[in-house]
Amino acid sequence: MIIDGSNIAQRIGNALDSVRKNIQKRIDDKQNNRAYKIMKSQWKIFHMMYEDLEKTKPYYMRGINEYLTQEQAIGIVFDEYPEFGQVWTAYQEIMKAMHNKDLSGFEDIITHYTIMGNDMDSAISTFAKKLIREFKTASPRTIQMDALKV
Template sequence: QLAGRALDTVRIQCIRKLSADKRSREYKILKSHWRLLHKYSANLERQKRRYLYGLNEYMTQAEAINLVFNRFPNLEQIWNIYQQILAAIRTRNALLLVEIFNIKPKNLPDEAVVLIKTLKKNIKGISESCDSPYSNGPLEGLNRKIKQISRSGYGYRNLANFFNRIRLEL
């Protein structure tokens, strides 16, 4: 999440620099096709050209991103860090994460420096989460369902009925 927020912060700074020229192709990509920046680089379309709405032209997703990177190299730097983090998490490779933490914060955007320092500070927990095959996703799903039951019921007078409802749902 921290890496995604840092990427979005730099993207918004780039949009503000282009605010005088709202008709530029880069502005339209950053404004309406921002999801391309959060997409895993291996999943970007590199061959088939598609019509990009708002931009009103045909181009691949990789071409659209490279168009923005030509104008804003600092966005490309933080995007590369973001992609490395995504790759490390997808492959559960703690060593790759440690390599990212060892990047020297020279000529990087401030958000990238904060990102690297924060990840370095929490390196133990992050590397353990990569090594562990377990996830707290199922538990969080159960918590969400229980909260939803209590919200939709507006409270139960009898606590036993509330627990029975939870057992029925789960």
């Protein structure tokens, strides 16, 4: 089995977006909710690796009409919606394992993942089933680390 990094990135990215959109739908006062405005207008920052987020220099964020760092913006969202922070953390860990071609780290993440009752669960359970099946039936040489990159 070759674990296709682009397939994994796409599935978990879609799951992250789905959870974000579901949270946005639950918000009643969309016009006055800072977290909603950040999730709506600055959605791309949630797909960035934490290391790449701007942490020191605030810039004007359209949609929310404030000067914030990207780190502050995601912090506002995660403070109000910690379940989204948990999904984002899982996304970050998987992307980091893929970037580092860390198959054992990737396996640890998906086999020790805590079910949260959202779309990230199905994405991760799919990869967990495939990995477990492969490890039971194949030699380690059949799993190619080069496929674990984005």
